[in-house]
Amino acid sequence: MTVPFPVRRVARVAVAVSLAFGALAGCGGDDNAGSGSKGPSGKIVVLAASSLTESFTALGKAFEAEHPGTTVSFSFAASSELATQIEQGAPADVFASASPATMAQVSDAGDTAGQPVTFVSNTLEIAVPAGNPAKVTGLADFAKKDLTIALCAPEVPCGVAADKVFAAAKVTPAPDTLEADVKATLAKVTLGEVDAALVYKTDVIAAGDKVEGIDFPEAAGAVNDYPIAVLADARKPATARAFVDLVLSAGGQKVLTEAGFQLP
Amino acid sequence: MATVAVLFLVVPVIGLLVRTPWSTLGDVLSRDTSIEALRLSLMCATLATAVSLVLGVPLAWVLARGDFPGRSLLRAAVTVPLVLPPVVGGVALFAALGRRGLVGRPLDEIFGITLPFTTAAVVVAETFVAMPFLVIAVEGALRGADRRYDEAAATLGASRWYTFRRVTLPLVAPGVAAGSVLCWARALGEFGATITFAGNFPGTTRTMPIEVYITLQQDPAAAVALSLVLLVVSVAVLAGLRERWLTTSA
Missing domain, CATH: 3.40.190.10 (Periplasmic binding protein-like II)
Incomplete structure (x- = not known):
């Protein structure tokens, strides 16, 4: 487990x-x-x-x-x-x-x-399960419908920040779930149930070996x-x-x- | 003490009514997100009840009429979801049906089917939590029913399935109906297992309870308005049940 x-x-x-x-x-x-x-x-x-x-x-x-x-x-x-x-x-x-x-x-x-x-x-980072099974490379992958994506709900701060980076990158994400807080979003990655999520850099570090982080340039535009x-x-x-x-x-x-x- | 208990149970509901923003109620409830969440909730709760009926009534029959070792153990095992915290149920569903779960992994690898974060996952989560209510209710009704009718049907040459369908089931119909209503109400209110296993996405998995929870973070007044809808539905269910109980006891 x-x-x-x-x-x-x-x-x-x-x-x-x-x-x-x-x-x-x-x-x-x-x-x-x-x-x-x-x-x-x-x-x-x-x-x-x-x-x-x-x-x-x-x-x-x-x-x-x-x-x-x-x-x-x-x-x-x-x-x-x-x-x-x-x-x-x-x-x-x-x-x-x-x-x-x-x-x-x-x-x-x-x-x-x-x-x-x-x-x-804090800045956002892409989080993927260890080994990056879906070969996610950047924000553009979040628009792919065949990937399972978790984002924070727009009602919570990490969701607001996510909306900001997607707007800056001109990417329309296709999330499968909008989680109630950033740790819930991260947990879906840790469990391997989603291919990618957008969480804070600190969450990726905190998750240890189970999660890999991928930096993206637009993150600089949404510093929380x-x-x-x-x-x-x-x-x-x-x-x-x-x-x-x-x-x-x-x-x-x-x-x-x-x-x-x-x-x- | 009894007065305290009554106040304790009734005041929160009154609070909800007092805080309801009646002037903007129409606006909140006619939002697309509200209608979508309500539609999804009603649909999933009904599907979960249907699945519970198809699978749960035979299970109740086995528990009530079956004569085999370990029956009480089986009953305990299948009613665990009744007492399990729903969020634990959600985690358990991940372990079983998630992409890396016991059953979920082969399901994904062989058939390419993944369950989490789909509307089907909502139905699965609700069924997991609500079916035991139906099973317990129907089992109770079956135990109370007179078995001699079944035996009479059998001596007249009826098959087991025919007896079940034409004799046993009509006898326990009130129990099945009450169990279904309880099951439906429990499924409608399901939150923990759903948000854990099915996630939260408008139109796909965001049911009314999740809509209320998420809305409360930004717009408490709207959350109260949405809660009112669930309150009305719950009271309607209660009224329906009471009528059912009155007619059966009469």
Whole structure:
């Protein structure tokens, strides 16, 4: 059986994280002892775009190690779905979106504390099952009706980005399924059930050996910025702020770029 | 406590009605995507019920009348989809009927047939999840029916198939009807196995529940309007069932 969630990859990222933060945690030890209850504490809930699954899971572990007594729990889904959940009052402290438009939906409603900050960007890549059985070479193959193609639904950010690259490449895709988030799209490739899909570069890296990535020139025209913000209804605003600071820190950015993200 | 239970069950439905954007209801429901999703849902649920009837009634008969070792084990095995989380059902269908599945791979290699992401896959997913409802209902009816009628028919020289068709089946007709309605309603509401195994494409595999789920991400008001359609259909099914139960118990 194929495991859609690449555990091994997370482990590898986690090693990178501990390397990046090892020194930092060592220095900070004394400070923490002095500041006591002033430091971050308690449990925070981070809602993050699916494409952040591996890197944020690793950053969460680093955060918990750096601030004993804290717990970071994640909910990964399509950013648009998470935005709907926030609108409906989902109890959460931080929101990291794969699209500024989706973040704007939340901040315009007054649901963020302060202005969202862009922390990384991501580009699309063609994902094919290992060995590329259908011999996909570029975006033009997505127009072939005899290939089985998965794309993100146009309602979610990766689908919006996909529409943009197809428009730029003047290709009319012939998808067989429009998935609800990027990880669902990737899973169809990992399972070998589709010949090709359009996902983020980071997803191809996260999928490991089961998936091969193919770059295409039009990807540069649809770079997705990822904004992050503390939510207005955060129950632990200080801890939430500290987590956002970690994401924006040099160590955090290192973890994200190693996962395939680009700096904004 | 009973009041709490009633409120708990009824308030969400009232919430749906309160939030329904009545002024734009017509616009939302007359969108091509809505009509397409509803048409697809009704068609697939009906096909799934038909397949369940053709395959499920004989299975129910075997479970009710058959006398062989391992019968209870067989019953447990075929009713697993009843309690299985539907999304797990979807993953299981991939493992069996996907392009790289147990049956799916030879099907693809020899006949060039691939099932996932087709309308047929929707029917398969719905049948997988809904057929046990029909089997259980019909099996119950068969157990309740008087076997002496069958025996009488047999002594008069009727074949087993003739007896089944002309004696047994009419006796359990109310059970079959109730089972079919339950099966149809379950198929109509199917989401997890469908979105997993059949995917989501307008006109091919995007049924009403998936349309509601996807629409909620962009246009919550429209999602409420679409939900209302499913609510109306569900209530209609309930009304139909109640009538059926009343007439059989009378």
